Amino acid sequence: MKSLYCILFVISVMAMVSCSSPEAPEYLGFRDFSIQNVSMDSALLHTQLAFYNPNTFNMELKRGDVSVFLDDQLANHYVLDSTINIPKKDTFYVPMNLRVSPKLLINSALKMLMNGNKIKVKLLGSVRAKRNGVSFNVPVNYEVMQEIR
Numbered sequence: 772m773k774s775l776y777c778i779l780f781v782i783s784v785m786a787m788v789s790c791s792s793p794e795a796p797e798y799l800g801f802r803d804f805s806i807q808n809v810s811m812d813s814a815l816l817h818t819q820l821a822f823y824n825p826n827t828f829n830m831e832l833k834r835g836d837v838s839v840f841l842d843d844q845l846a847n848h849y850v851l852d853s854t855i856n857i858p859k860k861d862t863f864y865v866p867m868n869l870r871v872s873p874k875l876l877i878n879s880a881l882k883m884l885m886n887g888n889k890i891k892v893k894l895l896g897s898v899r900a901k902r903n904g905v906s907f908n909v910p911v912n913y914e915v916m917q918e919i920r
Contacts (some may be wrong), residue, residue, distance in 0.1 A: 796822035798913040814876050819864040830857040830902045837896035841879045846871045892917045
């Protein structure tokens, strides 16, 4: 009877550990930043957001719903609706095409020049991830001073 309790205890501990909440990915910044299709109405920013997955398991990014702020001004709302594989203990990239107003772009560029080529970037929202067939929401709340070369 004691062995049955020991087995049940070990199974319970393993289940709790394996079902623990995943850690949110660490935001590393962006790369390959470019401005495309500038017009009087809008400008298209293209970049890849870099993240590090601190978890010991692979995941899939299924959907992202994030507001992007530049210098505390809402640049735009970004929705990602494609699957991105997230390797365990490794860096992964999320492509982003963001349409912004030219006025915001010019204001941010001026502030960036005064701040030594740095701009305050904030990402706020959530992403839907999947692990072993189970989907879950992960909150996104990153705020950094990003250097742009």
